[in-house]
Amino acid sequence: MKSNGLTEKIKKAIIEGNRKDAEELAKEAVRKKLNLMKIIEDGYIQGIQKVGELWEKGEYFLPELITSAECMKGAMGILEPELKKEKIKARFKGKIIIGTVEGDIHDIGKNLVAGMLAANGFEVIDLGADVRPETFIEKASEEKADFICLSALLTTTMLGQKKIIELAKEKKVRDKFKILVGGAPISQKWADDIGADGYGENAMAAVKVAKKIIEKK
Numbered sequence: 001m002k003s004n005g006l007t008e009k010i011k012k013a014i015i016e017g018n019r020k021d022a023e024e025l026a027k028e029a030v031r032k033k034l035n036l037m038k039i040i041e042d043g044y045i046q047g048i049q050k051v052g053e054l055w056e057k058g059e060y061f062l063p064e065l066i067t068s069a070e071c072m073k074g075a076m077g078i079l080e081p082e083l084k085k086e087k088i089k090a091r092f093k094g095k096i097i098i099g100t101v102e103g104d105i106h107d108i109g110k111n112l113v114a115g116m117l118a119a120n121g122f123e124v125i126d127l128g129a130d131v132r133p134e135t136f137i138e139k140a141s142e143e144k145a146d147f148i149c150l151s152a153l154l155t156t157t158m159l160g161q162k163k164i165i166e167l168a169k170e171k172k173v174r175d176k177f178k179i180l181v182g183g184a185p186i187s188q189k190w191a192d193d194i195g196a197d198g199y200g201e202n203a204m205a206a207v208k209v210a211k212k213i214i215e216k217k
Contacts, residue, residue: 006034007043010075014047015054017067019074026078036079036086048072048119052204062112065203069115076118092123094146094214097139097177099127101160106153109203113149113182116203117210122147133164140177147210150196152183161186162194178213182206 006029013021022044029039051068054060098114100107107129118124125143127135140148148168152158161181168174178197181190191199198213200206 004042006032007039007046010039010043011047011050014044014068014071015050017064017071019067019071022071022075023078026075030078030082036083040076040079044072044075045119045121048116052116052120052207055204065116066112069112069119069203072119073115093121093211095123095125095143096147096149096210097125097127097136097143097145098149098151099131099136100129100151100153101157101164102130102132103160104152104154104157105129106151109153109183110151112203113151113200113206116207117149120207120211122210133160133167136164137167137171137173141173145177146214147180148177149180149182149200149206149210152181152186155185158183158185158190161190161196165195180206180209 006025010022010025012018013025025043026039029036048068051060051065055065096114096117098110098117100110110129111126114124114126125139125145127139136148136150139145148164150161150164152161165174165179168177168179180198180200181194181196182200182202186199188199198209200209
């Protein structure tokens with residue numbers, strides 16, 4: 001099978017949320033020694049982008065979005081080690097440090113945002129939940145990240161986002177990263193008030209904001 005035929009099957013698997021097929025097709029691409037970057041870009045990424053379009057049209061809902069993101073994650077778990085073996089560096093759009101702020105243990109929304117960002121070509125380093133402000137800044141500096149993405153799911157922890165932005169200013173590194181915020185109690189007004197660079201109402205909105213910013217760099 002030529003790669004074109006395989007990429008069409010891959011797109012279908014991602015759109016339909018068929019993890020078994022998504023992973024088996026990844027294994028097939030490896031066995032046949034196909035161009036894995038082309039398989040990722042023309043198959044998996046195009047598939048997940050179509051899922052995003054269906055979500056925005058209201059034809060897909062949160063369960064479909066999560067399922068497709070999990071399919072993508074499973075397939076990339078097979079392909080990434082092969083890329084490393086071949087010493088092929090994936091062409092990432094940008095590097096993102098993401099986590100839920102200190103005092104907040106919620107991570108379902110953050111996990112979905114991280115998954116969709118990764119599925120759309122960003123290199124994502126997930127720090128998990130209940131992350132200290134200093135950890136965000138230190139890790140972003142160490143990794144030379146383009147973005148810091150801050151999730152807060154409680155009104156009592158949303159101030160943690162502001163604290164991290166203020167800490168970045170104190171350490172004189174605020175201009176080194178674009179800081180995006182999101183979470184149930186967060187709004188565009190809040191993002192503007194605390195001086196964030198962007199706000200994502202949901203996972204697909206976060207992807208759009210990150211893409212728009214990176215394209216301007």
